[in-house]
Amino acid sequence: MARILITGMSGTGKSTVLAELARRGHLTVDTDYEGWTDGDGGPWEEERMTRLLATHEDVVVSGTAENQGVFRDRFAQVVLLSAPIDVLLDRVTRRANNPYGKTPAQQEEIRRYTIEVEPLLRRSATLELDARRPVADLADEIEALVKASSPQG
Template sequence: MSRILITGMSGAGKTTVLHELSRRGYRTIDTDYDAWVLPDGTWDEPRMSALLASDSSLVVSGTVENQGRFYDRFSGVVLLSAPVEVLIERVSARTTNTYGSSEADQHAIRQHVLDVEPLLRKSATLELDGRRPVPQLADEVERLITSDQI
């Protein structure tokens, strides 16, 4: 039973990699949707605890302040990273999520790269360059999943 967390800044490619893993047949949860994140910007801890107590393998994506409370329940934490200019370009162009379209959002992303990303890097099992082709990124995550199932 593998549980992998994919984390990183907005625009790093978390959702895109999650979609590819879902297409390959893996159970995935994008915590940016379906009320996983509470109004204070943290995960709904009872709900996340129940999810991680289930007996199925899954890949979760998200970046929230309290995610570290769950690291011991993941078999791997993958940090997707990219230069801030790439992040800003991506969030400015996307149509499925409005976060990142305003100057205030983009300023926050720049600040998070400085303040939050180093913390994520310290806790990550694996860091991947989010500029790599999506199939390659999914292959790397899939290796983590399958190595934990052996």
């Protein structure tokens, strides 16, 4: 099984790493888009996620949702991307592909989630990577996990 979950706080670069993995030919799903949640950063649509994981042995999923633990046993690896809060806030204010994180209220929410939620993600992660590393390096490391976790391994 080569199902990999990339998780972490807003601004860690989950979508950027996922895009690099897709460019390299991996099947990827970014749960921040295309109706995987209610659009407000809520829980994953469980029926849809169940179908995805039941029909794809090789997929890299990216996202952070309050119900991701329901699916933990269906992922071979859970990779936590992490970075200091100042890096996260700088990234979310500069990014153009996602409006979340631009307002002071959203930035405070990111601070709070980093303190309260990131430790929970860390406990279920099989690997933590420093999100300040170059995207290609992060993708290389995750790609190695995909290959190592694959039945063809």
